[in-house]
Every structure is written in structure tokens, then in C-alpha cells.
Amino acid sequence: LVISFHISAREDFSVQATISWLLSEIFGVQNVSIVAEEDIQTISKDESASLLDNVVNTVNESLAFASKYGLQSPETTLGSTEILEAISRCNSTGGPSGRHWVLDPVDGTLGFVRGDQYAVALALIEDGKVVLGVLGCPNYPVKTELLNYHSWHHQTMAQSSLTTPDTGGKGCVLYAKSGSGEAWLQSLIDGEKMLEWPNRARLIRVSSIDDPALATLCEPVERANSNHSFTAGLAHSVGLRKQPLRVHSMVKYAAIARGDAEIFMKFAKCGYKEKIWDHAAGVVIVEEAGGVVTDAGGRPLDFSKGMYLEGLDRGIIACSGVTLHEKFIGAVYASWDSSNL
Known part of the structure; x- marks a missing residue:
């Protein structure tokens, strides 16, 4: 349990710092308000020095790939000060006015630790209304027919259909803008196929079953x-x-x-x-x-x-x-x- 907690904490803070840094680079620090699950207090303690070091390394490793997805990578390696600043910006409490990003860095901690389902969830709220939503689901297979409903919560995805050839990619990102009438799914692509990433989205719709x-x-x-x-x-x-x-x-x-x-x-x-x-x-x-x-x-x-x-x-x-x-x-x-x- 202790090991699981430390793994989860590292990923929570790493995702939070990464997204906070990227949003601040795109929109400007002064224009970014983030409501998020983790606060700065835990990772700022002296006894959390090793956790902070791990987070710094993980964030830098992740941001090294940002440019392959059309995002900004840091010009120099980020240090602990920059990482703490990014996490500290996630201190908004939201409310009925203004623009607020809402982030759950690792939704489904037990699923993440067990290699099962989890998600990275980001939404944008403007004046109390959700206007944009993004869900990253790293263990959710792209092809619907690969799902096994009766054993899904007993097996990890790696043990089931994701080992099948031609799965179309492991994991996916879903996103939608309020009022558009459209929701999109984008597969997560590894290696050289990253270059195709922006052009591989497809529209998704809910089931027509009403019985x-x-x-x-x-x-x-x-x-x-x-x-x-x-x-x-x-x-x-x-x-x-x-x-x-x-x-x-x-x-x-x-x-x-x-x-x-x-x-x-x-x-x-x-x-x-x-x-x-x-x-x-x-x-x-x-x-x-x-x-x-x-x-x-x-x-x-x-x-x-x-x-x-x-x-x-x-x-x-x-x-x-x-x-x-x-x-x-x-x-x-x-x-x-x-x-x-």
C-alpha cells in the first residue's frame, strides 16, 4: 500500500505540473486558473524531497515529447522551483464567474496502480458552465470489439485484448466542445506514428439502444x-x-x-x-x-x-x-x- 501511494502521488503531481506548465505557456500565467486535486503543501515538505525529485524527472521526460504533439517543450530543463510554481498555480476554487480549468491528474488511483482503467481529466469552465472536456484513457482500447464486459474489472488490459495484433493503438483521448454537437476520439500512437497524431481523430456517438x-x-x-x-x-x-x-x-x-x-x-x-x-x-x-x-x-x-x-x-x-x-x-x-x- 505504501509503494502504491508513492507511485500514485508521483504521477498525480507530475501530471498536474505538466498540464499547469503547458497551459501557462499557451495562455500566459496570469490568464490561467486551475482547480485541481493535489495542493502544494504535501510536496513542499522536507520529507517529500525524494518525491519532488521524482516529479521533476518525470515532468521533464514527458515535456521532451511535447513538440511531437504540436505543443511547446521547455528551452531548458525545468528545476524544482519551476515545478513547484506550476503546482502552486493549481489553487483555484472555481465558482460562478471567470474561466477555470478543472483537472484530475489521475482519476481512478486504484485502477492506475493495478494496471487497469484510469483517466487524465481536464475541463474548462466559463462562468459556471463546462465548455470543454478532455479525457485521456491510456488503457482503454481503441476498437470497441476488443472489450470484454464480463472480465474487464478482473483483468488488466495488458492481459486481455491489447495483446491482440492490429489493435489500432493502445489507449485513446476523447474531447468535446460544448454546443458543437460533436465528440471526438483520438488514438494514442507510439513511436514514428506520433507524426500522424493530429490527423487520426474520429467522431463518436452514443449507442442507439433504448431497450x-x-x-x-x-x-x-x-x-x-x-x-x-x-x-x-x-x-x-x-x-x-x-x-x-x-x-x-x-x-x-x-x-x-x-x-x-x-x-x-x-x-x-x-x-x-x-x-x-x-x-x-x-x-x-x-x-x-x-x-x-x-x-x-x-x-x-x-x-x-x-x-x-x-x-x-x-x-x-x-x-x-x-x-x-x-x-x-x-x-x-x-x-x-x-x-x-
Whole structure:
């Protein structure tokens, strides 16, 4: 567990510093406000010197490849001072006005440590509304037919379909702009094929399935912050027949946007507060791919209240279409009084 924590902390801070540095180079330090999961306090302590050294090395290694993706690489190697400055810029609390980037550097820590599903999630919020979302899913196979729903959460992707020849690339990036009506998927390419990277995106759409008996439900792996028994009851009452797909991280939103699943429900247990960085990027991608995301009362999620989804009505329901969504909203109202939440 200690080793896993240190690996996760290194990657969290490394991704956060890398994205903060890149955004600041593109838009200017004075124009960048970032709401992010990690703060400067932990890595600034004397006992965290080795962690900081590892982060510095990882960031420099990553940024060395930036130019191959059309981004700016540093003219000289970044030192600990520059890395700490980049991390310290991620101190915004968001709110109803202004422009704020929302970042979850490694969403799905357990998935990352286990070599399973995780995501790097970045969204842009303007005056309380999500206007842009990007999800990097390094272990999500590009080809839908390579997925195995019944064993996905028991196997690492390296042990399953990603070893199959001609997979079309390991991992993908999904992105969407609010109001565009378009969501895009870009495969992650290694080696010389990086040069083709900007030209390999394709449009994605949600599934057209609206029969609950044929639909696939996504839900969180961890039971600590989601009520599996309540979602199972809802699924049964609506008529779902397939086994749920339990997935770490915002890859659940990616699965719906790509048409690999039709429903994602999350009903947090009492006292748990949903953070905006766990949903912002995924929500806009699903919506622009043709899906619907609301709280369990049917209201749009409110990203204008700061770091948390304040005022959330019971839970979150994301569906590939209006028909399924309405059925689940109705099921919530019908079963809520008898639930154990």
C-alpha cells in the first residue's frame, strides 16, 4: 500500500505540473486558473524531497515529447522551483464567474496502480458552465470489439485484448466542445506514428439502444462511495438484464460516449460530496456525443458552486438517450422511499 501511494502521488503531481506548465505557456500565467486535486503543501515538505525529485524527472521526460504533439517543450530543463510554481498555480476554487480549468491528474488511483482503467481529466469552465472536456484513457482500447464486459474489472488490459495484433493503438483521448454537437476520439500512437497524431481523430456517438434489456450499466468499482445495492435495485426495476460493468474512473463516461455502454449511475452514501473534477470533462463529452447527464431529480449538474457539486439531488444518472434516462429518473422516484440511502 505504501509503494502504491508513492507511485500514485508521483504521477498525480507530475501530471498536474505538466498540464499547469503547458497551459501557462499557451495562455500566459496570469490568464490561467486551475482547480485541481493535489495542493502544494504535501510536496513542499522536507520529507517529500525524494518525491519532488521524482516529479521533476518525470515532468521533464514527458515535456521532451511535447513538440511531437504540436505543443511547446521547455528551452531548458525545468528545476524544482519551476515545478513547484506550476503546482502552486493549481489553487483555484472555481465558482460562478471567470474561466477555470478543472483537472484530475489521475482519476481512478486504484485502477492506475493495478494496471487497469484510469483517466487524465481536464475541463474548462466559463462562468459556471463546462465548455470543454478532455479525457485521456491510456488503457482503454481503441476498437470497441476488443472489450470484454464480463472480465474487464478482473483483468488488466495488458492481459486481455491489447495483446491482440492490429489493435489500432493502445489507449485513446476523447474531447468535446460544448454546443458543437460533436465528440471526438483520438488514438494514442507510439513511436514514428506520433507524426500522424493530429490527423487520426474520429467522431463518436452514443449507442442507439433504448431497450433496457439490451443495455449495459456502468458503475464504480469501489463500494466506499457508491451504493451498489440501490443501483442494482433500480436496474432490476427498469428491466436491465446484463451484468454491470464496474470500471475505475471517468472511463465510465468514455464508455457511454463511445457507445460501449448505455447507463452510468452513481448514488453516493451519506456524507460523500462529489467533486467537480470527477465529472466535468466526462459530462460534456457524453452530452456532445448525444447523451444525457443529470442528477437523479432530472436537473443539469451545477458546476458553478466551487469545488463540489453542491445541491446534487440524490445522485447522478448518465444515459445514451432520453428514453433510457426518463425510465431511470422515474424508477428513482418510485423506489426512493424504500431505499436505504
